[in-house]
Amino acid sequence: MSKPSRWKTYRPVIALSILSMLVCGLAYPLLITGVSQAAFPYQANGSQVQLGGRAVGSYYIDNGFTFPIFFQGRNETNPLAASASGVDPDITLSDALSQVPRISSATGIPAPSLDALVKAHEHWTLWVTGDPYVNVLELNLALIAAYPSSYPGYA
Amino acid sequence: MIDAIQALTVVAILASALISGSLLAPYVVRVLTGAPTRLDRLLDPVEKRVYRLIGADPAVTMGWKQYFFAALLLNVAQMAIAFAILVGQGVLPLNPQGFPGLSWDLALNTVVSFATNTNLQHYAGEATLSYFSQMTAIQFLQFTSAATGICVMAAMVRGFKPGSVHMGNFYVDFVRVLTRIVLPLCVLAALVLVALGVPQTIGGYVTVKTVEGATQTLLVGPVASLVAIMQIGTNGGGYFGANSAYPFQNPNPATDVLQIYLMLLIPTTLIFVFGEMIGKKKETRPILIGSYTLLAVDLVMAFLGSIPVVGPGIETRFGGFFSTFWTVITTAVTTGSVNASLAGINPLGILSAFMGMLIQATPGGKGVGVMYMIMYVVITVFVVGLMTGRTPEYLGAKINARDVKLVMIAFLVHPIAILVPTIAAYATKAVDAIPGFSSLPTSVGFTQVLYEFTSSAANNGSDFFGAAANTPFFNLATAAVIFVGRYVPIAILLALAGSMIGRKRVAQQSLRTDGVAFSVVLIGSILLLVVLTFLPFLMLGPLLTYFQGMVNFFG
Numbered sequence: 001m002s003k004p005s006r007w008k009t010y011r012p013v014i015a016l017s018i019l020s021m022l023v024c025g026l027a028y029p030l031l032i033t034g035v036s037q038a039a040f041p042y043q044a045n046g047s048q049v050q051l052g053g054r055a056v057g058s059y060y061i062d063n064g065f066t067f068p069i070f071f072q073g074r075n076e077t078n079p080l081a082a083s084a085s086g087v088d089p090d091i092t093l094s095d096a097l098s099q100v101p102r103i104s105s106a107t108g109i110p111a112p113s114l115d116a117l118v119k120a121h122e123h124w125t126l127w128v129t130g131d132p133y134v135n136v137l138e139l140n141l142a143l144i145a146a147y148p149s150s151y152p153g154y155a
Numbered sequence: 156m157i158d159a160i161q162a163l164t165v166v167a168i169l170a171s172a173l174i175s176g177s178l179l180a181p182y183v184v185r186v187l188t189g190a191p192t193r194l195d196r197l198l199d200p201v202e203k204r205v206y207r208l209i210g211a212d213p214a215v216t217m218g219w220k221q222y223f224f225a226a227l228l229l230n231v232a233q234m235a236i237a238f239a240i241l242v243g244q245g246v247l248p249l250n251p252q253g254f255p256g257l258s259w260d261l262a263l264n265t266v267v268s269f270a271t272n273t274n275l276q277h278y279a280g281e282a283t284l285s286y287f288s289q290m291t292a293i294q295f296l297q298f299t300s301a302a303t304g305i306c307v308m309a310a311m312v313r314g315f316k317p318g319s320v321h322m323g324n325f326y327v328d329f330v331r332v333l334t335r336i337v338l339p340l341c342v343l344a345a346l347v348l349v350a351l352g353v354p355q356t357i358g359g360y361v362t363v364k365t366v367e368g369a370t371q372t373l374l375v376g377p378v379a380s381l382v383a384i385m386q387i388g389t390n391g392g393g394y395f396g397a398n399s400a401y402p403f404q405n406p407n408p409a410t411d412v413l414q415i416y417l418m419l420l421i422p423t424t425l426i427f428v429f430g431e432m433i434g435k436k437k438e439t440r441p442i443l444i445g446s447y448t449l450l451a452v453d454l455v456m457a458f459l460g461s462i463p464v465v466g467p468g469i470e471t472r473f474g475g476f477f478s479t480f481w482t483v484i485t486t487a488v489t490t491g492s493v494n495a496s497l498a499g500i501n502p503l504g505i506l507s508a509f510m511g512m513l514i515q516a517t518p519g520g521k522g523v524g525v526m527y528m529i530m531y532v533v534i535t536v537f538v539v540g541l542m543t544g545r546t547p548e549y550l551g552a553k554i555n556a557r558d559v560k561l562v563m564i565a566f567l568v569h570p571i572a573i574l575v576p577t578i579a580a581y582a583t584k585a586v587d588a589i590p591g592f593s594s595l596p597t598s599v600g601f602t603q604v605l606y607e608f609t610s611s612a613a614n615n616g617s618d619f620f621g622a623a624a625n626t627p628f629f630n631l632a633t634a635a636v637i638f639v640g641r642y643v644p645i646a647i648l649l650a651l652a653g654s655m656i657g658r659k660r661v662a663q664q665s666l667r668t669d670g671v672a673f674s675v676v677l678i679g680s681i682l683l684l685v686v687l688t689f690l691p692f693l694m695l696g697p698l699l700t701y702f703q704g705m706v707n708f709f710g
Contacts, residue, residue, distance in 0.1 A: 008210065010228075011209065011210040012209045012210055012211040012225075012326055013225070013228045013229050013232050014232055015208060015209035015210065016209045016211075016229060016326060016329070016330075017229055017232035017233045017235075017236055017299075018236065019205065019208070019209065020233065020295065020298070020299055020329075020333065021233070021236050021237075021291055021295045023333075023338075024294060024295045024297075024298035024299065024333070024338070024384075025290050025291035025292070025294055025295030025298075026290060026291060028294070028298075028338065028341065028342070028380060029290040029294055029377045029380040029381075030290075030357075031342070032342065032345045032346065032349070032355055032377070032379060032380040032383075033355050033356060033357055033377055033380070035346060036345075036346065036349040036355040036356075036379065037355070037356065039346070039349075039350075040346075040349045040350050043349050043350060043351070043352050043353070043354065043355075044349055044354055044355045044356055044379075045354060045356050045358070045361070045375060046354045046356075046361060046373045046375040046403065047352055047354075047406070048361070048363070048373070051366060054363075054364070055361070055363045056363055056364065056365055056366045057363055057365050057366070057371055057373070058373050058402075058403075059352075060352060060402035060403060060406045060407075061371070061373060061402055061403070063365045063366055063367075063371070064365055064367070064369055064371065065365075065366065065367060066367065067367055070366070070367070074471070079467065079709065080467045080709060081467065082467060082468070083400070083468070083469065083470050083471070084397050084400035084468045084469065084470055084493070084494075084495045084496035084499065085395075085397040085400045085401045085402060085470060086397065087401070087402060088402070088470050088471055088472075089402055089472075090470075090471035090472050091471060092464060092465055092471060123472070124408075125408055125472065125473060125474045125476065125477060126160060126161075126164060126408065127408060127409075129160055130160070130161075130408075130474070130476075131464050131465075131474045131476075133465075133471045133472060137366070140366060141366075144366075154366065
């Protein structure tokens with residue numbers, strides 16, 4: 001093949017691959033970023049949760065609670081208990097309720113009140129039905145808000 | 156087992172995919188046939204300029220060879236661009252985490268994997284790729300591989316259409332599919348995903364002090380734009396190593412259901428597109444009945460196994476039900492995204508996943524699912540012809556000896572590409588390089604290796620190993636399997652379609668292929684072909700694990 005005809009064959013291939021990269025790889029994600037930052041800044045930046053005026057984590061990422069006064073997330077260091085992501089923000093309702101006696105004895109908050117608080121923050125895998133679970137960070141922030149005197153220095 | 160409400164959820168999601176697929180199909184057909192659409196006033200001038208810029212004449216029509224090689228060359232050129240970006244990301248912009256370039260074998264594996272709609276990942280994105288790479292290498296190839304799949308299917312259907320004289324023009328198909336179908340859908344889906352909680356920023360990872368005062372890094376990035384195309388394009392390669400199990404990729408049940416729906420949307424649409432493009436809507440029936448019946452069988456099989464409320468490798472917000480459901484769907488449409496660790500799924504669920512990837516048409520990947528279904532139809536027509544003593548015909552065309560040879564070769568590519576490297580991985584002791592492999596029970600280890608190559612050959616991309624398989628053997632072996640598993644069957648099936656052009660068509664076929672009876676025979680022959688080919692290997696893998704009484708693959 002002579003040079004010009006080879007160029008005629010390869011030009012669409014080369015030009016279209018560059019053009020598609022610019023459109024799909026740059027224009028598209030940057031457009032979505034721009035619109036998202038303007039329309040949904042909270043979600044677009046990782047659904048950051050505030051406590052006492054500063055960001056303490058994301059609603060969707062395990063906050064790593066270890067103190068006995070707080071509800072704790074899944075034990076991600078044990079492979080047979082760990083989630084797939086390693087940062088599962090949720091625990092089952094029964095897991096949360098099983099932690100109530102520990103929190104009650106560590107803080108002095110009556111167990112029935114803690115049970116009620118847990119139940120008030122239930123979510124379900126099928127919205128209104130399915131398996132109940134709680135978001136650990138959401139629950140602990142509610143705990144701090146409801147019993148500020150038991151959590152000095154947090155609120 | 157699942158309960159009634161969960162069963163209803165499954166039916167509702169499948170029904171939504173079927174309804175929206177049938178509604179979207181006429182529009183897709185208009186795009187593929189160049190009929191007027193509402194977007195013309197906006198996009199026609201843009202397209203004209205694109206054709207001029209790239210030096211392609213949209214009026215030129217192509218034969219199957221020209222069409223195939225245009226697609227292959229374009230994909231290879233796109234791989235080259237992405238390869239350069241991945242290897243050189245250390246000096247490229249938008250790299251706030253300062254990640255270095257990838258090794259050549261990992262970069263090669265990654266670009267082959269993504270350009271072929273496979274998305275097998277031997278890396279964890281959040282610890283390996285810059286924002287620039289996630290956008291200009293990963294998302295870029297996810298778009299182009301999805302568009303390529305739809306294009307080659309359109310070409311194949313044109314070949315089979317009675318009275319057609321050419322396969323179309325690849326460049327025109329590619330540009331129109333990208334700008335009129337894939338991009339608009341992704342823009343919409345990405346914004347919905349952000350609204351539901353998926354991050355979208357290029358501002359760098361965020362470091363915070365947790366409630367208890369520890370330091371935590373939030374791995375935010377341009378996630379939603381990637382999730383939209385990875386699901387709509389049946390790509391499956393995630394932003395994070397944990398894929399859609401990672402909360403930023405799939406934060407809640409709403410995004411989970413949306414992503415399952417998005418995976419099913421285009422493959423289901425293309426089933427309806429087939430009948431409309433052929434000009435005989437009824438011919439969609441066997442493909443529709445066949446693919447969705449087999450999908451239902453896979454779902455029932457998976458749900459018969461253990462469905463834990465929460466267990467190891469299962470995210471609390473999805474539970475065993477949504478994790479198992481997702482695993483079946485993601486393999487049925489060969490997406491390959493996961494919302495759980497595969498090791499946490501019960502052995503029957505993993506067997507279902509294998510069936511999805513081995514059949515590749517339930518309803519299968521973008522475009523290629525329908526192509527494989529046509530392949531099975533031709534095989535079935537031939538078998539039925541032998542049994543009834545009549546000349547096999549499909550869409551009025553006589554099926555000759557060469558056609559049958561072609562479809563048989565296309566079918567056989569798959570077992571060879573899966574089984575040979577699986578055995579090679581053991582024979583060369585390459586499996587020993589995978590951390591922790593030697594301590595796994597034999598059936599669990601074998602399931603994982605077989606899954607790796609099945610997923611590669613089927614261009615699915617889900618796997619047990621993830622970054623653990625980042626070894627030269629697995630990077631190069633899976634890259635080769637992916638390449639063969641993608642382009643060889645496409646080339647053969649396009650050759651078959653190309654040979655249909657100009658072939659004499661009879662008005663009245665001796666065997667009707669648009670009825671329920673034929674659909675049943677089609678399902679039977681698919682199961683027979685696939686089960687006979689792979690049963691010994693499935694016995695040594697997930698079936699053995701099941702009979703050993705294990706509830707999952709944690710060993």
